[in-house]
Amino acid sequence: MARFPRSALTALVLCGGLLGPVASPARGEVCAVDDTDREVCLAAPARRIAALSPGATELVYAAGAGERVVAVVAYSDYPPEAREVASVGSHTRVDLERLVALRPELVIGWVTGNPAEQLERIEALGVPVFYIEPRSFEGVASAIERLARLAGTRVAGDAEAERFRQGMAALAERYAEAAPVPVFYQVWDEPLMTINDDHLIGQVLNLCGGVNVFGDLERLVPRLDEEAVLAADPEAILAGGMGEENRDWLTHWERYPELTAVDRDNLFFVPPSLIQRPTPRLLEGSRLFCEKLDRARERRGEQGS
Amino acid sequence: MIPMIRPLGALALAALAALALSVALGSVTLPPEEILAALGGRGEALSRTLILELRLPRSLAAFAVGGLLAVAGALMQVLLRNPLADPYVLGLSGGASVGALLAMLAGFGSVLVSGSAFVGALVSTLLVFGLAHGHGGWTPARLLLTGVVVAAGWGAVITLMLAVSPAQRLPGMLYWLMGDLSHAGTPWPLLALLLLVCLLVVPLGRSLNVLARGPLQAAALGVAVRRLEWTLYLAASLLTAAAVTGAGSIGFVGLVVPHMLRLVLGNDQRLILPACALAGGTLLLLADTLARTLIAPEQLPVGVITALLGVPTFLFLLYRGQ
Numbered sequence: 001m002a003r004f005p006r007s008a009l010t011a012l013v014l015c016g017g018l019l020g021p022v023a024s025p026a027r028g029e030v031c032a033v034d035d036t037d038r039e040v041c042l043a044a045p046a047r048r049i050a051a052l053s054p055g056a057t058e059l060v061y062a063a064g065a066g067e068r069v070v071a072v073v074a075y076s077d078y079p080p081e082a083r084e085v086a087s088v089g090s091h092t093r094v095d096l097e098r099l100v101a102l103r104p105e106l107v108i109g110w111v112t113g114n115p116a117e118q119l120e121r122i123e124a125l126g127v128p129v130f131y132i133e134p135r136s137f138e139g140v141a142s143a144i145e146r147l148a149r150l151a152g153t154r155v156a157g158d159a160e161a162e163r164f165r166q167g168m169a170a171l172a173e174r175y176a177e178a179a180p181v182p183v184f185y186q187v188w189d190e191p192l193m194t195i196n197d198d199h200l201i202g203q204v205l206n207l208c209g210g211v212n213v214f215g216d217l218e219r220l221v222p223r224l225d226e227e228a229v230l231a232a233d234p235e236a237i238l239a240g241g242m243g244e245e246n247r248d249w250l251t252h253w254e255r256y257p258e259l260t261a262v263d264r265d266n267l268f269f270v271p272p273s274l275i276q277r278p279t280p281r282l283l284e285g286s287r288l289f290c291e292k293l294d295r296a297r298e299r300r301g302e303q304g305s
Numbered sequence: 306m307i308p309m310i311r312p313l314g315a316l317a318l319a320a321l322a323a324l325a326l327s328v329a330l331g332s333v334t335l336p337p338e339e340i341l342a343a344l345g346g347r348g349e350a351l352s353r354t355l356i357l358e359l360r361l362p363r364s365l366a367a368f369a370v371g372g373l374l375a376v377a378g379a380l381m382q383v384l385l386r387n388p389l390a391d392p393y394v395l396g397l398s399g400g401a402s403v404g405a406l407l408a409m410l411a412g413f414g415s416v417l418v419s420g421s422a423f424v425g426a427l428v429s430t431l432l433v434f435g436l437a438h439g440h441g442g443w444t445p446a447r448l449l450l451t452g453v454v455v456a457a458g459w460g461a462v463i464t465l466m467l468a469v470s471p472a473q474r475l476p477g478m479l480y481w482l483m484g485d486l487s488h489a490g491t492p493w494p495l496l497a498l499l500l501l502v503c504l505l506v507v508p509l510g511r512s513l514n515v516l517a518r519g520p521l522q523a524a525a526l527g528v529a530v531r532r533l534e535w536t537l538y539l540a541a542s543l544l545t546a547a548a549v550t551g552a553g554s555i556g557f558v559g560l561v562v563p564h565m566l567r568l569v570l571g572n573d574q575r576l577i578l579p580a581c582a583l584a585g586g587t588l589l590l591l592a593d594t595l596a597r598t599l600i601a602p603e604q605l606p607v608g609v610i611t612a613l614l615g616v617p618t619f620l621f622l623l624y625r626g627q
Contacts, residue, residue: 116415223468
């Protein structure tokens with residue numbers, strides 16, 4: 001295969017990035033294993049970080065390295081400071097030119113969200129890519145710790161990871177014996193989509209003592225028809241929506257008064273950004289989830305009396 | 306030969322101008338002297354990366370893909386004697402898309418996606434070739450029908466795959482289906498193929514001119530019609546497969562560039578085919594430059610721009626023509 005001629009200096013940078021740490025283990029060297037099980041090593045903690053998904057941006061800020069973020073992608077709206085950072089396009093299509101021009105020392109990629117060929121290209125240009133995609137509560141905590149290690153902000157990062165871990169553990173303990181509540185969680189309306197038990201949101205449901213009525217389905221994000229929901233007859237329906245306050249998806253269900261969830265008014269809105277991103281805000285979202293399910297349990301008593 | 310030099314020279318100049326524009330423009334603004342220095346291998350490391358690693362390979366790949374598609378389209382139009390023919394009419398892009406989407410679903414990297422697309426394109430080519438051959442004689446009409454039905458089958462498979470794919474993989478798949486040059490790798494094989502094909506088809510030009518008037522006349526004039534038609538089919542398929550592998554299925558270039566050139570230059574294949582290589586390349590080069598700069602840092606799919614540029618130009622030429 002013909003290759004495009006590289007300038008000598010880029011080649012030098014490339015070799016430096018790959019071989020440098022091996023040849024002479026610098027004192028500031030930091031390493032971490034990413035979510036594709038590759039070890040990423042940097043000669044020194046990264047001072048310029050590009051986060052290629054809104055979730056990655058949140059995690060880097062949570063790791064205490066917010067000031068080192070030099071590039072984000074569209075919809076990176078949390079924490080609010082992230083809105084001020086230069087954007088390099090969307091997570092599905094990154095503007096490589098703009099990204100390279102910002103001279104990142106570390107790129108945080110999203111395993112299934114970013115185009116593989118673009119991440120490969122970034123690595124070929126000599127910028128290390130750390131792939132993340134947390135699929136469990138522990139995955140979120142450890143992602144924060146690993147990012148903190150690469151950014152040299154372990155004190156702040158480890159503390160935040162610990163806060164998250166303990167918060168989730170406290171919820172788990174509190175709801176370990178809670179009465180089960182059959183729940184339908186709506187991810188999207190057209191097509192109607194939910195999640196199964198393997199999904200992070202499904203794990204939150206189980207944590208709060210909810211029973212996902214579609215938890216056994218094969219696919220991570222199954223598509224359904226309304227009939228399936230009517231047949232499953234959940235006791236509570238939880239939904240996000242378009243935007244942080246839009247309850248339209250829930251009012252849609254009110255046309256079916258025979259649904260237990262509608263009958264008992266157990267239609268709950270949960271802001272999607274609190275629950276759909278694998279970040280420390282998931283703790284807040286989980287607390288909200290658990291409160292809603294508690295309310296559903298209280299209404300059982302009201303019905304009986 | 307003399308009357309051909311002027312239009313081809315003008316098109317070559319336009320292509321060079323488009324190449325210069327495409328290298329000069331990007332979402333990062335570089336001063337002209339910095340660009341020249343980078344092209345000469347000097348200047349800052351960053352601008353050399355931007356120019357030599359990102360912009361120039363992509364621009365050359367855009368030119369090559371556009372040229373391949375336009376030549377393939379022109380060959381298909383001669384072969385099928387149908388003005389609506391384009392490189393994808395016989396289901397080739399469908400086969401390539403199914404291959405690429407399968408590789409994406411399996412989570413493979415870009416090399417395997419391209420390889421799988423190429424295999425899909427070849428499978429589709431052989432399928433149509435074998436089926437159109439069938440029992441009894443074959444005609445371009447039979448080839449066209451076979452191809453169109455195979456294409457419809459691929460279309461259904463693609464829709465099915467999109468419907469069952471995990472949500473986070475959809476954007477990547479849709480971008481591939483819309484055609485996109487950001488994953489075009491090294492441009493040299495595509496450019497070499499384009500050059501080779503131009504050199505090979507020009508000697509065939511006279512036979513093609515005769516064939517365009519009808520197979521009976523061609524046969525009467527001593528052209529081995531059947532063999533020429535299969536050569537055309539395989540050549541056009543190979544070119545399309547290479548283009549689709551490089552950049553996904555970019556529509557419109559292969560259909561409209563040959564027609565545009567015929568309206569302006571007349572229907573001499575010896576002139577039209579090399580002109581297609583130059584004009585198709587130029588159109589896609591300009592479209593890709595716009596696609597990556599118009600709303601930067603967001604990137605548009607290049608197929609949108611080829612149509613938005615090509616449709617008014619074509620309609621104007623058609624309206625003005627006799």
